[in-house]
Amino acid sequence: MEPVRFTAAPKSSFNWDRPPSDLLQSQLKHFKHLEKKLDLGVDPLLGTRLGTENGAAIYIAAITRALRTRALGAKARSGVAVMPPPRSAAPASEPLTLAASAANAESATNVSDAKTTPEK
Amino acid sequence: MALDRTMPGIQALEHIVVLMMENRSFDHMLGALKAVNPAIDGLDGTETNPDTTGALVQVQPLAEYQSQLDPDPNHHFAAVNLQIFGDPSNGPPLPATMSGFVKSYFNQQQNVAHSHEILYYFTPDKLPVLTTLATEFAVFNRWFASIPGPTICNRAFAHYGTSFGQVSMDVFEFDRKIAAIYDRMQAAGHTSKLFYYDEASSTMEVVNLLQDEPQVFGTFQDFLKACDQNTLPAYSFIEPNYTDHDSPDGDGEMIACDQHPDHDVRAGEKFIADVYNRIRQNPDLWPKTALLIVYDEHGGIYDHVPPPACPKDGFKAPPSATGTMFAFEFDRLGVRVPAILVSPWVKKGTIINDVFEHASIPATVTDYFIGEYPDRTAREIAANTFLGNLSLDAMRPDDDCPTFTEG
Numbered sequence: 001m002e003p004v005r006f007t008a009a010p011k012s013s014f015n016w017d018r019p020p021s022d023l024l025q026s027q028l029k030h031f032k033h034l035e036k037k038l039d040l041g042v043d044p045l046l047g048t049r050l051g052t053e054n055g056a057a058i059y060i061a062a063i064t065r066a067l068r069t070r071a072l073g074a075k076a077r078s079g080v081a082v083m084p085p086p087r088s089a090a091p092a093s094e095p096l097t098l099a100a101s102a103a104n105a106e107s108a109t110n111v112s113d114a115k116t117t118p119e120k
Numbered sequence: 121m122a123l124d125r126t127m128p129g130i131q132a133l134e135h136i137v138v139l140m141m142e143n144r145s146f147d148h149m150l151g152a153l154k155a156v157n158p159a160i161d162g163l164d165g166t167e168t169n170p171d172t173t174g175a176l177v178q179v180q181p182l183a184e185y186q187s188q189l190d191p192d193p194n195h196h197f198a199a200v201n202l203q204i205f206g207d208p209s210n211g212p213p214l215p216a217t218m219s220g221f222v223k224s225y226f227n228q229q230q231n232v233a234h235s236h237e238i239l240y241y242f243t244p245d246k247l248p249v250l251t252t253l254a255t256e257f258a259v260f261n262r263w264f265a266s267i268p269g270p271t272i273c274n275r276a277f278a279h280y281g282t283s284f285g286q287v288s289m290d291v292f293e294f295d296r297k298i299a300a301i302y303d304r305m306q307a308a309g310h311t312s313k314l315f316y317y318d319e320a321s322s323t324m325e326v327v328n329l330l331q332d333e334p335q336v337f338g339t340f341q342d343f344l345k346a347c348d349q350n351t352l353p354a355y356s357f358i359e360p361n362y363t364d365h366d367s368p369d370g371d372g373e374m375i376a377c378d379q380h381p382d383h384d385v386r387a388g389e390k391f392i393a394d395v396y397n398r399i400r401q402n403p404d405l406w407p408k409t410a411l412l413i414v415y416d417e418h419g420g421i422y423d424h425v426p427p428p429a430c431p432k433d434g435f436k437a438p439p440s441a442t443g444t445m446f447a448f449e450f451d452r453l454g455v456r457v458p459a460i461l462v463s464p465w466v467k468k469g470t471i472i473n474d475v476f477e478h479a480s481i482p483a484t485v486t487d488y489f490i491g492e493y494p495d496r497t498a499r500e501i502a503a504n505t506f507l508g509n510l511s512l513d514a515m516r517p518d519d520d521c522p523t524f525t526e527g
Contacts, residue, residue, distance in 0.1 A: 003525040006248045006389050013186055013384035014375045016364045021192050023142070023271050023324075023380060024362060026289035030272075030326035033291045038331075053376070057320035057365030064322040068334040 016054035024056055031063045040066040121508065123487065129465025129510030134408040136485055136507075139358045139395050140278060141388055142271065142380035143195070143419025146263075146456040150254055151241045151424075152181055159471045160254075161261040167424045169222040169239060171232055177222055179422065183240040189381035191228050193238055193420025197287045198443035199224050200268040200455065203420065204427065209445045212452070216426035224420065239422045242385075249389040250458065252522050253396065253413065258461040258470035258509050264427050265417040265454030266478040274417045274454065275324050277478035278357065279314075281500030282450075285435035287442055291327055298496055300329060301355065301482040302336040308490045311353035312336065315343040317361035317377070320368050324359065347398040347405060355485050360391055381419060393524035396462060400523060407515055410507060411462040412481070418455035427453040428475055433499035450499065453477050464521055465510035472509060479503040 020028065028050055035042060042062045049055040123130060147163050154162030168176040202208040202220040226235035244251040266277035273283035279301060284294045305312035315338045316323040323330055323337065330337065338346075340361075346352040360378035367374050379388035392413060399409050429452045437448040459476065479497070484505040486493045494501075 001519050001522055003523045004248050004252050005525055005527050006393055007386055008390050008526050009185070009375055009384035009386040013387065014364050014373050016366070016373075018364060018382070020363075021380060021382075023192075023289070026270075026272060027322070027324060027326065027362070029289075030291050031322075034327060034331055053363040054365045057363045060322045060363075061318075061320040061368050064319045064330065067330050068337070071332060071334045 017052045019051065020053060020056045024053065028056055028059065031060060034067065035063055038070065040070065042066050123505065123507055127511055128514065129463060129512060130507060132407050132465070133410060133507070133510065135352050135354060135356065135405070136488065137356045137358065137399065137409060137411045138278065138481055139392065139411065139413045140275065141360060141413070141415045142378040143417060144379055144415050144458065145418035145421040145423040146458050147423045148183060148241050148421045149247060149250060149458045150259065152243050153251060153254060156244065156255060157469065160259060161425065163241060163424065169219050169422065171222045171235055172226045173232060177236045177239060179239045179241060181241055181243045183242040185385045186382055188237050188240065189421070192381050193225050194228060195270050195417060195420040196443065197269040197448070199420060201444055204268060204455065211444065211446055218424055218426055221422040238420065247389060249393045249524055253460045253462055256468055256522050257463070257466045258472055260459040260472045260476055262456065262473060263414060263459035263476040264456050267450070268427065268454040271416050272324055274478060278481045279325055281479040281482045282433045282435065282497045285437055287437045287448055293327055301485050302333070304486060304490055304493065305355055310355070310489050312355040313338045313353045314357045315340055316359045318368055318374065320365045321361045321363055344398055347402055350404050352405060354489055358395060360388065390526065397524055400521065407464055409463065410510060412459065412506065413462065414459040415457040418457055423456045425456045427455060430477065431498050431502045433497040461506055461509055463510050464516045465512045467512055468520070470509055474504050476504050476506065480505060
């Protein structure tokens, strides 16, 4: 059987300045919840640059590495800079809404909404 | 029905790999395959939804790779309720007419013409990887999202067989009475891994697994290496790249390959091909591996099949959580999604008509590797398992199974 050919996405499809989707914002909310709960020692500036996918990715990488380091028992590194510096201007910092909402524990975790009723 | 473990494909099976993509409905991705094989329950082109002017709008084969589903179609519980029942607030006993997709998308931009694009679907030539796998191996006609809602709670069903009462994307922590499939496997002496793409994309299973059990995680590069070195775990779950970002390792630009709108669908095609090819190209691994490609939920995009009822899973989400007038008892499924089972022991052109959902994933893995395991939801226990489709008496020859190449 001949190999089936597919077309890769063109370079123009890549847009690290794209605003985070609802899904990504939720993922960030979960990371914010853990950052606050566990005092991971991640550079607080990273959590304010979440207006783009790349800004979100830099923050997510830092928290992911901190969580893994912490839970695996290694000494946590504070202010982990795991991403290369942005090549262009720094990621837009306008959407501080995630940080703002995460500062509100109720809205960040929505634990009250999360409490559901086990029937068994 | 109990799995027939005397089948050669089952006797050979050592690895189950699940790749879960993002936010596309069955009809959107595979609906056009009905023209290729009428047994595939896709679109015949006459399906319609009313728009907000009252006009009936037909489905059209005009889906594009990117820039069409922007903004991201709403797929939270209330919006999905509108999509399924034509009403954002009330559910059953209203009939599931699947007639509210255009109205739901209109609500986001108040643009009548744009709202019609939620009915657009891909032609097979635009998705050569996904549609080839669907026609060369087994396609599920009735795989549904576990919840008529968004990503994180649906993905929870793939890990735990329940979302612990969640119908949203909210943070939740649970009491661990129901173990994740990775914990079950570990306790039973089997290997398992959840492979996220890289640290910058990470996982959607943040609070309950990444926090406490980072050892169950690996990266996509780890997965590829494991395929090459014959060290693949018994069970692997793969998450795609959720963001356009620079590689944490300095390897350059990493394009999102999750196919979540508005990410380029072609990047997901390549990702699926990369996973498949890596398994397929290792002659020691290929005969021993079953690969399931499935999407977490429909992403607000049209599908014509009404979701069926299902056994309750013991939780109840209150109206404040559903955003509707009613509580949800997890007694019906979400919208249908693409799902494909790949193995050289699967007969070409298999079409599976039984009902599946994401609880079928831990159900299948538990059933195959662990056996009797009572500490899980009634929902998971009742879920169908899919390995019975590895039913050929002999493995398909190498030149009978496709490979994919870029270009």
